[in-house]
Amino acid sequence: MNLKQKITDDMKAAMRAGNTKQRDTIRLLQAAIKQKEVDERIELDDTAVVAVIERMLKQRKDSIEQYEAAQRHDLATAEKDEINILSVYMPKGFSDEEVDMLVNEAISAATAKGMQDMGKVMAILKPKLAGRADMGKVSALVKAKISV
Incomplete structure (x- = not known):
């Protein structure tokens, strides 16, 4: 089952259970997903x-x-x-x-060999770590390791 289907199923379950907070949060998520799909004219994976x-999640933390x-x-x-409701859909960190x-x-x-290669390293890391690690911390770690 893909993530969008799980979100839809959870929305239906929240509606049946009368859990308005979860229902409303999932609706916001579905709206954001739909908006991105419409803006970019693609089906999100x-x-x-x-x-x-x-x-x-970042918006809510701010x-x-x-x-x-x-x-x-x-x-x-x-x-x-x-945040607690949305975090359920994030992959394990x-x-x-x-x-x-x-x-x-x-x-x-x-x-x-140095800071000039930072972009190459981050390009390799981003697909592997997206959603599973704080990219700000990863960037700082990469800087520390390649500037030595």
Whole structure:
């Protein structure tokens, strides 16, 4: 079963169960997926759906920071609930050791000698790690390893 089908099935289950928070969050997700498909005139595969979910999670994390800074804990709690619902659809993340191993392999594959090869290394890593690791941390790790 692909990810879009699982999301649709979960939407139906949430509607039957009367779980309005889950239903509304999944509707937002489906709308974002549909919008991307319409904008780009393509059918999204699981990887692209994960990218949409990742973007939605990042938006919610940013919102939580803003709400907590403004002492709006009720709104921050709502965003955290949405994060919990959306996180179910994300693939299992890599451990730090696995990320380190993949970075070393990518550096070897790209025969990276310095910062000028950073783009090559990241191009190798991005498809493998998308949605499964924080790409900001991965980028910092790659910089540290190839600038030595």
